Amino acid sequence: MIEPAGAAELRGLYAALAQRYDSTGWWPARTRFEMMAGAILTQRTRWERAAAAARRLRRAGLLSPARLQQTSMTGLAALLRPCGDHRTRARRLLALARFVTEHGGLNSLARWSTAALRDALLEVAGIGPETADAILLYAFRRPVFVADAYALRLFGRSGWLGRVRLPSRYAPVHRAVNRIFGDDHRALAALHAVLVEHGKALCRSRPGCADCFLADRCRTGRRFNRRPAPGR
Numbered sequence: 521m522i523e524p525a526g527a528a529e530l531r532g533l534y535a536a537l538a539q540r541y542d543s544t545g546w547w548p549a550r551t552r553f554e555m556m557a558g559a560i561l562t563q564r565t566r567w568e569r570a571a572a573a574a575r576r577l578r579r580a581g582l583l584s585p586a587r588l589q590q591t592s593m594t595g596l597a598a599l600l601r602p603c604g605d606h607r608t609r610a611r612r613l614l615a616l617a618r619f620v621t622e623h624g625g626l627n628s629l630a631r632w633s634t635a636a637l638r639d640a641l642l643e644v645a646g647i648g649p650e651t652a653d654a655i656l657l658y659a660f661r662r663p664v665f666v667a668d669a670y671a672l673r674l675f676g677r678s679g680w681l682g683r684v685r686l687p688s689r690y691a692p693v694h695r696a697v698n699r700i701f702g703d704d705h706r707a708l709a710a711l712h713a714v715l716v717e718h719g720k721a722l723c724r725s726r727p728g729c730a731d732c733f734l735a736d737r738c739r740t741g742r743r744f745n746r747r748p749a750p751g752r
């Protein structure tokens with residue numbers, strides 16, 4: 521159960537992050553399928569590497585379910601080299617393309633309920649909750665929260681997870697944030713974007729609390745600021 525302060529605190533964090541980072545056009549892709557493919561390309565790699573692989577696929581004219589399925593596994597894997605794990609990614613992209621085709625195409629899938637589409641995506645090889653939610657959020661514009669590592673890290677460090685008494689695991693955080701933001705797809709898309717940007721800019725594996733504008737709102741930042749400066 522979420523305490524009211526938890527919702528207000530999260531909205532405050534989001535407002536502060538949204539003032540600092542621009543989330544406009546944050547998931548650049550030209551088509552719905554390109555967005556879906558992007559969710560696989562970005563698994564466990566840097567965005568820049570995934571973007572390089574996406575450019576290669578686009579230049580080869582392969583960013584469609586039909587064209588992907590006409591391509592050899594070896595050829596596809598070679599194009600995906602920039603983002604690493606290229607054979608695994610090739611298999612996953614092909615599985616995604618088959619899934620789209622077998623279910624009547626993207627327009628047909630767009631009519632599914634969010635719950636049904638999420639369940640079906642989770643059945644596709646290589647698609648876990650984070651990838652499924654990124655696809656739902658950006659490719660199908662559904663109001664779902666992507667509780668990725670950046671979000672869990674910031675929520676844990678800031679104390680927000682403690683406030684709502686949730687363990688640091690994907691599903692409860694996903695559900696808790698969904699409840700707070702409800703049907704607000706735009707806010708959920710922007711929230712994910714600014715959390716990622718902050719995780720890359722300051723709240724890295726070694727946090728940059730000394731320079732962080734969230735320090736007053738963050739349990740870790742407040743502790744850091746109480747610490748005496750080195751040499752005192």
Ligand code: SF4
Nearest residue numbers: 723729732738740741
């Ligand atoms: S104050 Fe530190 S721990 Fe808190 S959000 Fe900023 S960088 Fe992360």
